[in-house]
Amino acid sequence: MEPYHLNEQHLWLALEVLAVLTVLLLLFRKPLQHWRQERQIRRALKRLGARGLQNIRLPDGLGSEVMIDNLLLATDAILVVDVKRFDGLIFGGSKTDIWTQVINKHSYRFPNPDQQLQLQVAAVRTIVPRVPVRGLHLFTHKSKFPKGKPPGVLQLADIRKQPRRPRLKDIPAELRSAWEELCTSLP
Numbered sequence: 001m002e003p004y005h006l007n008e009q010h011l012w013l014a015l016e017v018l019a020v021l022t023v024l025l026l027l028f029r030k031p032l033q034h035w036r037q038e039r040q041i042r043r044a045l046k047r048l049g050a051r052g053l054q055n056i057r058l059p060d061g062l063g064s065e066v067m068i069d070n071l072l073l074a075t076d077a078i079l080v081v082d083v084k085r086f087d088g089l090i091f092g093g094s095k096t097d098i099w100t101q102v103i104n105k106h107s108y109r110f111p112n113p114d115q116q117l118q119l120q121v122a123a124v125r126t127i128v129p130r131v132p133v134r135g136l137h138l139f140t141h142k143s144k145f146p147k148g149k150p151p152g153v154l155q156l157a158d159i160r161k162q163p164r165r166p167r168l169k170d171i172p173a174e175l176r177s178a179w180e181e182l183c184t185s186l187p
Contacts, residue, residue, distance in 0.1 A: 037140055041083055044138065044159040048081065049073045050166045051179060056186060058123040066116075066123045073179045075166045077132035080120045082113060087142040093150045101143075113137055114152065127185050128178040 045052055049072025056068040070081040092099025094114055101108045117135040124133045137153045139145075145153070168176070 037085070037142075040156050041138070041140070044156050045070055045072060045081065047159050047162050047165050048079060048136075050075075050168045050171055053183070053186075058120075058127070058186075060119060060123050061126050066120050068120045068123070071124065071182070073166075073171060073175065075170050075172075076175075077134045078124060078128065078175070078179060078182065080117065080124055080133065080135040082117050082120070082135070082137050084113065084137055084139045084143070086139060088144070090139065090143050090145050091147055094152070114150075117152070124182065128182050131175050131178040 051073040053071045054069065056071055057065045058068060060066045068080055069083050070079075072079040072081055086101055088101050088103035090099065090101055092112060094112075097112055098109050099112055101110065114135075114137075117137065121133050121135040135152060138159075139153060139155050141156045143155065149155070171179075
């Protein structure tokens with residue numbers, strides 16, 4: 001009779017552990033999703049540039065400052081990457097003043113993000129005017145563009161298709177020099 005009693009105890013213990021794990025998973029589901037999304041964004045940014053800086057403040061040339069999410073040293077330009085953590089359907093274009101986000105039959109309007117991105121690109125160009133500087137919006141996989149993505153918009157899935165992270169030796173010397181100049185000019 002002893003083996004039966006022992007197996008029953010193991011079964012109850014396994015059920016209790018399963019119940020605790022289920023509760024923990026439900027409690028930590030949102031933080032885990034957030035952590036996963038941030039990890040995907042970091043990995044995507046690494047694939048875009050050989051070097052990167054985050055949360056940069058630069059003078060805008062008008063007596064104020066612009067905040068830049070990410071600056072990346074790519075093989076053909078210095079990239080200003082604005083990360084957009086939007087869910088739902090996104091409607092907008094390069095010539096549209098107001099974009100719209102639709103989530104569960106509710107719509108939210110927001111200014112065209114290209115305008116702010118162009119200010120950020122201009123701020124970088126004032127420091128390194130002799131090299132190409134481009135701006136991109138990086139949207140997470142939770143956003144969908146049913147009418148097509150506007151120019152300058154990437155999603156995480158688009159970046160996964162790139163072959164590999166650029167290496168520093170793949171970057172032209174003039175671009176590397178401009179990157180160093182940009183890094184040393186930061187406050």
